[in-house]
Amino acid sequence: MVGSSLEYVDSINLSHGATKEITDPTTEAVREIEKKALAVGLKLLRSRVRHLGTEENLLIMKSIYAWLEERIEMRFKTNVIDILVEDDRIKGVILEDGTKLLADNVVIAVGREGATTLTQLCKKHKISMSNNHVDIGVRVETNDLIMEEINKHLYEGKFIYNTSVGTQVRTFCSNPSGHVVIENQNGTMLVNGHSFRDPKLGTHNTNFALLVSHKFNEPFNEPNEFAHMIGRLANRLSMGGVIVQKYGDIIKGRRTTEKRLKEGFVIPSLKEALPGDLGLVLPYNTMKSLIEMIEALNHVTPGIASEHTLFYGVETKFYSARPEVDMNFETRIKGLYMAGDGAGITRGLAQAGANGIYIARHILSEATK
Ligand SMILES: Cc1cc2nc3c(=O)[nH]c(=O)nc-3n(C[C@H](O)[C@H](O)[C@H](O)COP(=O)(O)OP(=O)(O)OC[C@H]3O[C@@H](n4cnc5c(N)ncnc54)[C@H](O)[C@@H]3O)c2cc1C
Known part of the structure; x- marks a missing residue:
């Protein structure tokens, strides 16, 4: 039933001008990616993706709005x-x-x-x-070239990984040729990403979120506040904004400086992010989980664990109390x-x-x- 509701939503988008393009997760190329992933303990979630893009979404919404305006009161x-x-x-x-x-x-x-x-x-x-959980992690940014296979065949590679510290990490919201952006969540500055459909508006970088699931047991029951506190710590250390750090510096346990960032091969799409040290922000288990995940991904998309890859922090996905x-x-x-x-x-x-x-x-x- 939910499946058919999703298809119905898709058909509405299509009738209001959404692109006809959709990825096919059943091809031989996707099977090859899945095989490489499984070999290192990564599970690929196969799904069809119709990428609307920020600007196309706006046009679809305007068209739906015009249709609704004549039929209901808003x-x-x-x-x-x-x-x-x-x-x-x-x-x-x-x-x-x-x-x-x-x-x-x-x-x-x-x-x-x-x-x-x-x-x-x-x-x-x-x-x-x-509600007893929250997802905390970073936004990863690398060159489109590194992500070429995944971007071409899947648009968004959704992978999950169970780490040695008992957490689960997932990739989320991948944006080929996209931009990393700041998201203001009730005064806490967090990271997010988006991409346009029009390649002229794009960058040469792909970004995606790496999120670690944090579940709490009794007596603590404020997972969202916990994530806000971590986000605010990053804000504090970066004078109110977000932090960017090269993966190589994370592994070396040192701060990324302006100079080190400039020497890197990935040009940050979010200019406002301050080079810094996410090791001072993220809990040990969170950071260890992120490192294990990126090392596993390196077997599927070689180069993602290069020293030049950028981590922006903090990205959080809150689960509203249900x-x-x-x-x-x-x-x-x-x-x-x-x-x-x-x-x-x-x-x-x-x-x-x-x-x-x-x-x-x-x-x-x-x-x-
Ligand atoms: C930066 C960013 C990027 C994202 N990118 C993607 C993406 O690429 N793909 C994707 O699938 N999703 C994306 N999302 C998530 C997506 O926007 C949400 O999942 C979706 O909008 C949720 O829909 P909703 O109807 O539940 O809530 P919303 O779309 O938030 O709508 C809720 C509405 O209720 C109104 N409202 C709130 N309180 C009241 C009140 N008391 N009285 C009356 N009205 C009220 C709000 O003003 C709002 O208009 C993104 C979100 C963000 C912030």
């Missing part, structure tokens, strides 16, 4: 601050200015920026929540649904779209019963 800059509930049944929402909007069904999909509001709503209305929902994403309050990244249910555009479609279909099927 309100912007309109904060929902509470929900209306009677006898455990949803009745509507309350806006910041006190206006009450009545509804038989409400879907809360407030994204990561609304995760705190969502947590407050859940607490107030006694919907249980859980409200208790049933298989239709409905909470204990009848007619109240939770969806998307803010509810810790999805972690990407296509998934979030599919989540919305799934709920919409369920609401429609309930209404026609």
